[in-house]
Amino acid sequence: MKQRFPVALVMTAIAAACTATAFAQSPTVPAGKDWPHITGNLGAQGYTSLTQINKSNIGNLGPAWQTNLASEPITSPAAAPGTTNTGGQSTPIVVNGVMYVNPPGGGVVALNAATGAVKWKWVPSATLNGYGPTSTQRGVSVGEGKVYTTASGNRVVALDQETGAVVWAVQPTDTTGTALSGIAKVPPRYHDGLIIMGTNDNARGAAFALKASDGSTAWVFYSTYPHGTSFTDVNGTTFDAGDTFTTKDTPNDTPNECYRTAGAAPWQQGSIDPELGMLYVAFGNVRSCGGSQNGAGRPGDNLFGSSVVALDYKTGAYKWHFQSVRHDIWDMDNVLTPTLADVQIGGETKKVIFYGSKSAHQFTLDRATGKPVLPIEYRAIGGDSRNNPAPTQPFPLQSIYSEQCMVLQNLGSEVPGHPNRLAPNWNGYQAEPDPANPGQMKLVYRSPNYLSDQEPFLVGPPRKGCLYEGSYDGFVYVYPPSQNGGNDMTVTTMSPKLNMRYVGLSYMPGGHPLQQGGNGLRMIGGYQTGAILGVNNSTGQVVWYEPLKYDLSRQHNPLVTATDLLFHTQMDGWLVGRDAATGKELWRFQMGAPSQTGTISYEVNGEQYIATTNMAGGQPYSQGGNGQSVWAFKIGGKAKYYTGTRADPVYVTGGSEAPAPLPIPNWRRPTDNAAAGIVPDNEVWMARSNGTATSTPDSVATASMIPSQRRVPVGTTVTFRNPGIETFPNSPNQKEHCATQFFEGKFNFRLQPGQTAQYKFDREGEYYYNDCTDPRPVGRIIVTLDAVEQPGALQFVPNVLNLRPANGVFTSVQGLVTATFKLPAGYVLDGMDSVKLKTPLTNELFTPVQAKATSDGKSLVLSFDKALIDSNIPVGDAVPLIVTANFMHEGVQKKLTSTANVRVVK
Structure with a gap:
């Protein structure tokens, strides 16, 4: 018998009175003195109305304070020393002058947001609490005098906002008493008496709400359903969600049980429109009945996988949905927090939701009905019939942020080249000499090739190396982006003032054969690069685009200010400030470790702050060392970088910035490590x-x-x-x-x-x-290439490096450091990029801004940027600086190195 729910299917529900409350506020009200949600406001706009920090004074923006979250002593449930943990994904929030954030290793820290002083630090103890911390956390929420977080054993915990003492701790269940699992990573969101969350990495995904008063379950909405589960949306359309999982090619004929282990987890926070009473939850990809890439056992669209679903936030009642990837067999789920906005489109103000991520698409939908506001086209897609591909996929006619197909470039041309560059031999394109470009090889399609045996099973239009074109078992076909590509986890933030939104991207093409671990095979040897771009909200057209060396899709949620500034973190440790209208870089600060969190703004005692963390938790193929710090900045900030605790700091650099982090080891997708064994040398x-x-x-x-x-x-x-x-x-x-x-x-x-x-x-x-x-x-x-020491060849002019900031703020360390390097006769520099400066405080090597030989060819004159090397050189009377460079001598490449001791003052 069918279960029919005119507007809802929920596992438990609150009896909801629909009277207006104080919570019936607009989701587009920007953050002000507080930053109460990790994305700024309920609409996830990442926008602050504060105006003290602006383009005219950003050059005077410096660190107000730094706190090492793990190092600081634990205060609750009992006093204990800090730890040496590093790594985390928690974006801070600020309420009433207090910052709340998860430290590395798990727990919650409350800080004085003006000074960084620890108010309390809670790290649960298996001995004292009966459970320990959970390490991968993405933020907390505050409401009704409590701070809400997660802990081990799939627990949600409420702490006293003033003391950090546990108020309640629960292991949520649905109405049948079945425990919900995968409760750890998704940050809680408090609103109107409820704690609204989602599950991650579990058998059957679910969005759910708990009562803030005691942690009891208010409602649960699962991501997938059995045959006979009927829904009716706000537009009057009725459908059976279970019939989108079948065992044959035609939906509705033979339902199966894949929904029970489908995954489709909502592994990021949802957004809320209190005026409409709706919660917008993005559910992830289905991975049951053979795995994420195997659709053979689950024909159909597989709802609500890879969909945004609008629910009544009070009851969990279904309202509408939009599926961005039908029958997902690529792990291309679009799960980052949707952004809500009121936008002028076609001369009318539209209440919209911006939804999309990994595919580098974004759909502009009416957030009341789920219908497209900007047009969408369903395009036929080629694939392997054995994987039951959906015949079409939705594409926005605007708001496509990166190329959707692989790009052919000659071998021997620029390196690394286009972000979606195809490596040779993939997709049947093999290298041949290019007569038009001597010394280069062009990529030419040759048949037969390794894909030829798949050809009898191909359906749809011919493949062109484009998004959604299918692989199968043993047939790896590459297309952009991979399962970690697009704007995977970085929330799209926006400026209502400029009518623009901002997107962080990753480029790393990949293929998706059935049994490939990690849900796909990224193209080995390919570069993982990134970009940030500004998009017009009304048209979906890209306004500006800034390519970046590294991925910017790993929760680097940008901050936008009412003064048209844009701030974002990076995997190389930089916090960057830009002109939000043009993308031009205006400011940067080195935090000493990669960041995988958002940037926020708040005000305390009349001063505006910008804050973020440097404790990146993970990044496919591009991870240096992790950190543990929160950094806060204000105009005129002059705090100095330190390690250890606030009570016993060790000042390492003598300046404000931290040393550059460990170099990212795998900018290119690395090879395996198969040993030589019996293979002869060379x-x-x-x-x-x-x-x-x-x-x-x-x-x-x-x-x-x-x-x-x-x-x-x-x-x-x-x-x-x-x-x-x-x-x-x-x-x-x-x-x-x-x-x-x-x-x-x-x-x-x-x-x-x-x-x-x-x-x-x-x-x-x-x-x-x-x-x-x-x-x-x-x-x-x-x-x-081994370096040959050249004693006395290197000299800095002058031999005293004055790295003292002129006005006390780190940005006033400006100018060049000049050095000369004496050369043996006949040595010619083999490219400026080969010149590297090694400093004592980092393994990062620095390239000069200029390197040229003297007229007699006996020396090199090198110029290094003071602002770049400042934080990597300690104060001292005899600080060793090493320069190494490659040269050609009699047709053979040689490497020379020399060390000079200099006096450094700051």
Whole structure:
């Protein structure tokens, strides 16, 4: 028998009186003196009405205070020392002059928002509380005198706002008493007597609400449902959500049980419109019946996977939904917090919701009805019939923020090149000499190729390396973006004043074969880059675009001010301030560790502050060291960077900024680490499963260039071998294999079994290569160059480095540091990028802003930016600074290095 719910299906419900309350406020009211939600307001706009910090005085913006959250002593449930934990994803909130934030390792810290002094710090104890902390937390919420957070064992905890003492702690259940799981990462949101949350990483996703008074369950709305569960939306459309999971190609014929383990978790916070009484929850991708990439056992659209669902926030009653990815087989869920806005479109004020993320799409919907406000087109998509792809997918005709298809660029042209650049051999595009560009290789489609056996199963339009085109088991087809691409987790913030919104992006193409771990295979050797852009709210058109070296999609929620400033964190430790109208960079500050959280603003005692954290918790293939600090900034701030506790600080740099963090180790998606085994020195065996005598021939595993990484000095000749019967008499390779070097295009060897080819590496660097038979096997040759010491060659002029800020604020450290480097006869600089300055406080190396030889060729004159190196050099009378550079001498690359001791004053 069908269960029919005219406007709702909820597992439990509150009897909701619909009288107007103090909570019936606009979701677009900007944050002011307080920053009460991690995204600023209920509409997730990330916008402050404060105006004290502006374009005319941003040059005088400096740190007001820094607090190391883990280091500070614990005060509750009992006094205890701090920890050395690092890493976290918590964006702070500020209410009545007090900041609340999760420290690394879990818990809650309350800070004086004007000084950073700890008011209380709660870290639960298994001994004293019966449960411990949970480490991945993304923020807290405050209301009714309590602070709401999570703890281990799927607990939601309410703390006394003044003391940090536990008021209540619950393990939520639905009406049947079934425990909800995956309660840890999603930040609570307090509103109108309720704590509204979602689950993460669990079998069946759910949005739910608890009563703030005692933690009892108010309602639960699951992400997926069985056959016979009917909904009617506010537009009068009735449908059976369970019929979108079937066992045959035609929906409604044979329902199945995949909904029970579908996932589809709402793993980020929802937004709320109190005037409409609606909560907007973005649910994640379905991953049941074979996994995220396997749609064979779950034909149909799989509701409410990869959808935004509007619910009555008081009761959990269903209102409407919009599915951004039908039958998701790519982990392309759009789960970042939707942004709400009142926007002029077509001469009328529209109440809209901006929804979308990983696909680099954003849909502009009416937030009362879910209908498109800006047009959407359903386009036919090519795919593999065995995976039951949806015949069409929705595309906004505006608000597409990055290229939707792979880009072909010659090997040997610019590096890294276009963010969506295709590596050779993927998708059947192989390298050939380009007569029009001597020394370069163009990518040309060749058939047959590794995808040819998939062709009988392809449906829809021909594939072009574009979004949503399908892989299958053993057939990896690459397209942008990957499951960590687009604006994956960075909330879209907006300026009502400029009528613009701001999007952080990641570029990293990938494919999605059925059993690939991590929900996809990012293109090995590809660069993971990023961008930030400004978009017109009314038209969806991009106004400005700023490319970035690193990913900006990992919860770097930007802050926008009423004075048209835009602030955002980065994975290289920088907090950056921009002109929100143009994207032009105006200011930056080095926090000493990557950040994976939003930036906020608030006011205390008449002073405006900007604040954020530097404790990034994780980043696919691009993670340096983590931190543990909150930083707050104000006009005229002169606080100095320190390590340790506030009671016993250690001032490391003598200045305000922190040393640069550890270099991000994997800007490029790394190769595997298959060992050489029996492979001779300076040799690579192609397409073998490992380096043993019993290895499998013609392997297509990612680790089947043996060894995956070969380290050799400059001048080494490496032999590439396609092992035949002379190497493996009983199990030789049977196929042709290639070593195509990318993206520099140094070599492209096509070898039959038993053949070899050689290449002499005459330049320092990293050289990736892959196979034309199947592009998954990738290897890397790391070419090293030992430095030759040149005593006395380096001299700084003058020998005293004055890094003292002229007005006490770090931004007034300006100008250049000049050095000379004496050269042996006949040495010529091999590129300015090879010149590196090593300072005592960081492993980051600094490139000069200028490097040129003297007229007689006997010396190099180098100029380094004071503002960039200041925080990486300690105060002292004999501080060692090291310069290293590569040169050509008689046709051979050489590396020279020299050290100079200088006096540093700050």
